Amino acid sequence: MLGGRSITLFHVRGIRIAVDWSWFFVLFLVIFWLSQFYGDVLGEAGSSSAPFALALISALGFFASIVLHELGHAMVALRNGIGISSIQLWIFGGVARMDRESDSPSTEFKVAIAGPLVTLAIVVVLVAVGLAVAGPEGFRGAALVESDSGVSGGLAVVAWLATINFLVLVFNMLPAFPMDGGRVVRAIAWWRTGDRTSATRFAAGLGRVFAYLFIGGGLLLVAGGYVFSGIWLALIGMVINGSARAASMQTAISGRIEGVRVADVMDREPVAIPGELSIERALDEYFLRYRWPWFPVIDAAHRFLGLLERERADEIPEIARATSLVSELLERDRGSLHVSEDDPLDSLLGNQNLRRFGALIAVDADGRLAGVITAEQVGRALRDAAG
Ligand SMILES: [Zn+2]
Structure with missing residues (x-):
């Protein structure tokens, strides 16, 4: 699914930032959905262009957050001598394409944790801005989208971006290889056992367990009427399952040439x-x-x-x-x-x-x-x- 035809947006330090066609589909849906969301928050749905403008700003902010997250992985990889050819955005988020795998558990750990740390920093900054502007009560109201809380447009955007980045952080840190949390698990298992092959097999197995949970959870959501979220979660489960299986297979192959330099x-x-x-x-x-x-x-x-x-x-x-x-x-x-x-x-x-x-x-x-x-x-x- 990845790799097909992608459109280069810009370059950062020689790294190509590109989007897949599926990303535009997501962008469109997010802007459409957020326009209604901000219409409800501001209580002036359909009557002005303000909700649409806020939706556009939020979607771009979300997009920038994902790019920063991937740049976090990329910069740490580069510092450890792993080349990065591009950062690709697609329907399920971003992927920093590395030229090779880490050669030590500590490098693997640092590269894997760098993205979530960037996202954590974004959440902290947004929460700090929200608290400074609105105070604890006001920001809580904006984050929980309490009706009649008199939330301003700017505060609503800050609160939404803080929330979505927090969700991205939690989701990414689930130990579902090849997601970031799963890579951290692999790094720790590799460090404890000194054996990358068995660490990968362990992390990939855990990843597949989560993949089936996602697929099952997605089907339950669909049955409960949350069709779009359900299908999306189930598809993520299928992607994780495929990647985890591919990683196990690659490990089996590379295990054969262990010790060859x-x-x-x-x-x-x-x-x-x-x-x-x-x-x-x-x-x-x-x-x-x-x-x-x-x-x-x-x-x-x-x-x-x-x-x-x-x-x-x-x-x-x-x-x-x-x-x-x-x-x-x-x-x-x-x-x-x-x-x-x-x-x-x-x-x-x-x-x-x-x-x-x-x-x-x-x-x-x-x-x-x-x-x-x-x-x-x-x-x-x-x-x-x-x-
Ligand atoms: Zn990541």
């Missing part, structure tokens, strides 16, 4: 282009000779700088090729184009850039180019382990 299967003598070379020489001596779509680029000390793609080199007009340098044109590595030669091979499963480029660069402890590992080599290692 990148260095064990990589190609140790990769061809690399020196960064100080001109584009003209890069084309003549590398691209035309080997006919590969890209090459790793290194500096004088053999440190890995990034990748140069053939297409980029071809775009340079012929007269400028002798004076343009490879180092000016390459796609710089911000951490997601390389892996460590000591990384376990199973940490590469699901790596987005391995899929995109067909190979990844392996570096040693000092950042020097050590080898190239291809998707084919990873696949072969998996087949060997299975056979």
Whole structure:
């Protein structure tokens, strides 16, 4: 369901923020539903455009809260050397797409808890603003939507955003892997046992229990007349069930190559282009000779700088090729184009850039180019382990 055609909204620190078509459906429903809600709160339904304006502001505030939550995950992941290709919003919320899995329980824990902590901070700020503006009694009235409480539009928006973010927080922290709470459970189980495979199996099993509870609860809601909420909850249950099952299967596969490192299967003598070379020489001596779509680029000390793609080199007009340098044109590595030669091979499963480029660069402890590992080599290692 994810991944299909998505629309890029904007970029934050190189991370693409994109929405799925299903998100517009949610946005439309939320604005429609909130217009009626604020109409009732303000007691002037249909008579002015105020309820619609408040609904629009609330929907955008909700949208911003979800993006901030995902950015919380993303920033902590980046700080721990896990690349983030995009943040996608869809019908059930947001997903920060990571290039690889965490390699330690503490990283897994920090990345998982970062999103809920951001949401908690948003709730605290909104509650503080609401209390400062209306006092305890007034804010309570606004949050509980007491009729005749004389709530102003602005206060109603603050109260609604505080409530919805609180619900997001509670829901996300349910121990239903792959939701945040489930990832925290996996991190703790991994830390206690030292075994990621069995920790994942445990968390995924718990996730599936919650998935069935959601599906059952959703059906009860539908039976009770809450058709929309019921279907939504049941669908979330089905998504969680599918993801948990996929995680168990991936764990079973990666368990087979436990103990195998990148260095064990990589190609140790990769061809690399020196960064100080001109584009003209890069084309003549590398691209035309080997006919590969890209090459790793290194500096004088053999440190890995990034990748140069053939297409980029071809775009340079012929007269400028002798004076343009490879180092000016390459796609710089911000951490997601390389892996460590000591990384376990199973940490590469699901790596987005391995899929995109067909190979990844392996570096040693000092950042020097050590080898190239291809998707084919990873696949072969998996087949060997299975056979
Ligand atoms: Zn999250």
